[in-house]
Amino acid sequence: ALMITDECINCDVCEPECPNGAISQGDEIYEIDPDLCTECVGHYDEPQCVEVCPVDCIPKDPEHEETHEELLAKYERLCG
Ligand code: SF4
Ligand code: SF4
Numbered sequence: 001a002l003m004i005t006d007e008c009i010n011c012d013v014c015e016p017e018c019p020n021g022a023i024s025q026g027d028e029i030y031e032i033d034p035d036l037c038t039e040c041v042g043h044y045d046e047p048q049c050v051e052v053c054p055v056d057c058i059p060k061d062p063e064h065e066e067t068h069e070e071l072l073a074k075y076e077r078l079c080g
Helices: 048-052 068-078
Strands: 023-025 030-032
Touching: none
Parallel strands: none
Antiparallel strands: 023 030
């Protein structure tokens, strides 16, 4: 999964781009639900939130490192 750092400026452009509905507004900044983020695997070649974020504040989440296979399995689980 990816994560949003505290450099987020709450611009709201990433939230509607997420194909998994993984992004929401938290208490202070936007947040990614690691259970829903597939790093866009299964939907797109590139993470859509990273593509649109104007301040480049969406790195990989070191606490939720996943292989491509694991991300694909999550995608298939989410799509039922
Ligand atoms: Fe959503 Fe893709 Fe960003 Fe994950 S990488 S939060 S699935 S847009
Ligand atoms: Fe924050 Fe980047 Fe999303 Fe804007 S696009 S809300 S700066 S994470």
